Amino acid sequence: MEQSVIPVIVLSGFLGSGKTTLLLRLLKHANENGLRVSVLMNEVGKVDVDGVLVSSSTANQIIESITEGCLCCTKKSELASCLERLALQRPDVIVIELTGVANPEEIAEAMTEPAVIGKVALHRIITVLDAEHALDYNSIFSSDRELIRTLRRQIEVADAVIANKADLISDRTKVKVEQMVRERNPGCALVPAIRCDVPPDLAFAGIVRLSVKQLAFSRMGTPTSERSSPPLKLSLKSAGRPQQEAILVNSQPAQAQTNQSVSSSSQPDSSGSYSRVRTVAIYPEASPPLSRRHFEDFITGRGNRCLRAKGYMPFGTGGKLMLFQLAGRRVEWSPANYEGRPYFVMIGIDLNAAQIEQEWRKLTKS
Template sequence: MTTKPVEIYILSGFLGSGKTTLLTQLLAWEKERGRQVAVLMNEIGNISVDSRLLPPDTPLKELLNGCICCTIQAQLSHQLLSLCQQHTPDAIYIEATGAAHPIEVLDACITPLMAKQIKTCKIVTTLDLPRWRDRDRLSVRVRRLMEEQVRFTDFLIINKASDVAESERERLIADLVHINSTAPQIVTDFARFDLPLLYDAVGTHTSFYRTETHQPAHAAEHLRVRAFSYTWDKPIDRNMFEAWLRTTPDTLYRAKGYLRFHDQPQQTMLFQYAYGMPMFTEEPFPYPSTVVFIGEDLPEAELKAQLAKL
């Protein structure tokens, strides 16, 4: 069965850098201009918080519990094909895991099965500027992955810019240009910018990735990035939870999920944690209290024992 040629956008960028924040805006823009789009979400953990943040009418497939750039590569093109056949979208947005190497995801998309269906396949990377500033504190493997995500992109969104002093920004951006001098760059907060710029820029940009070599840096094989989830069967103390977060290892890169606290036991809270910053927002749907923790070499048993005491 043949379907209309589809544009594929791979949203790349380290854990918590702003991919979902960008995606929700792109979907709103696509709706405004009347295009049919679909989303493929990949999560290292076993629950997908991000997909619940998308408009409910978006055709969506989820690949959980692994990274499409390494352990579940083969499933990707089947899912893409099935989205094309079921929904004939103009574009598919793939939100890769924050630990994915963009070229590996690109390779996983362009298979013999999918090749004929693809009109264009572009990589868009969000970069967490404060994390980039402090990258010397990261493991060599994570640092290298972040550099590769900058190197192999068609469009770079330098995000969380206001969280870095203005005096430091110029130097940091110069480092980025040194790594990738061809991709257009946008410096912003909450991935906000004039979205048509992205489509204009990637549309004319010459893709380079086919000819360059890259350093493989897969989540499971080299990075040792792992996820575990924890579920509470009753509300917990908010202050104790926040105090506990402050004691967690620097290699806890990301956490997200749903919680209920003693002071408002009926209210489910959406919890997001990226680069030391917790955020809580009221969630209308009463999801179970489960949080996914993502990091490198995390002492899972020890952390779970601490969570059980909250």
């Protein structure tokens, strides 16, 4: 009888910091090394852009998505059933990518529920920091205390912090970012990185392949119910968070795109950590009558209000769909395998869906 507890790695970090970039790296490493990974992705909005991206770049992985809410608040009740489903597949490890506005500590807490104890266990929390913007968050979000608190907790409760986007900062900023992290979390592993290129052991140290676990089980005649977990070489912080087994409850499968041609906005949650953060999704016509530059202006024209945007838009050669990403103030376009209908999602503070929809209609009226 297989009894080992499945380790769970939680990836946290603010919107656009590089969590999906890290996830893709970890999945690649896992594939190459025969580790079976199940993934749980969470988006505050209805549309699961990252899920599409991860599904299209990985094979043999089990991916679940919970959309339209944050796992640490409105969707917390779905965590256990979802974890349970993933655990049934007997992966070697489960990786949860949180929304950018989630407090990872709430996830750790959810793993103390009786329903999940003995099935999964928190392995470590890794927080990805956008080193280019992290020092500005206090001033940008000064009006949203809850959001600032969440961003601090993302650093404080992490076992490892990746100071990502090192290519975009000066040495001076690098030192300041490191100081800021050290003040909040002196004991964590702190790793500067470009595109989350970190040693895979930062996440996977101590995780044993199922086949190896089974071998150990049959040789020793005792269950490997406590997974063997050699200490991580980089210093990890585990004090102050639950050490027991974790679990998640029921999720909703990734939503197929709806037929609505315009927008949807997530409900604010008065008790949740994302407070005033809203999402708006727009499904344009196949070839919207505007240039790529006008599209970028439309998104970036909202200043700091739009914190993150992403989607697939037909601005490639011959109208080919391209992956569009805005993180902080930076826009990035890359080739995409996606073949569905174009769409884009905006995430920001107090975004007004009706107004954005109206502006979009006006802009694209032929």
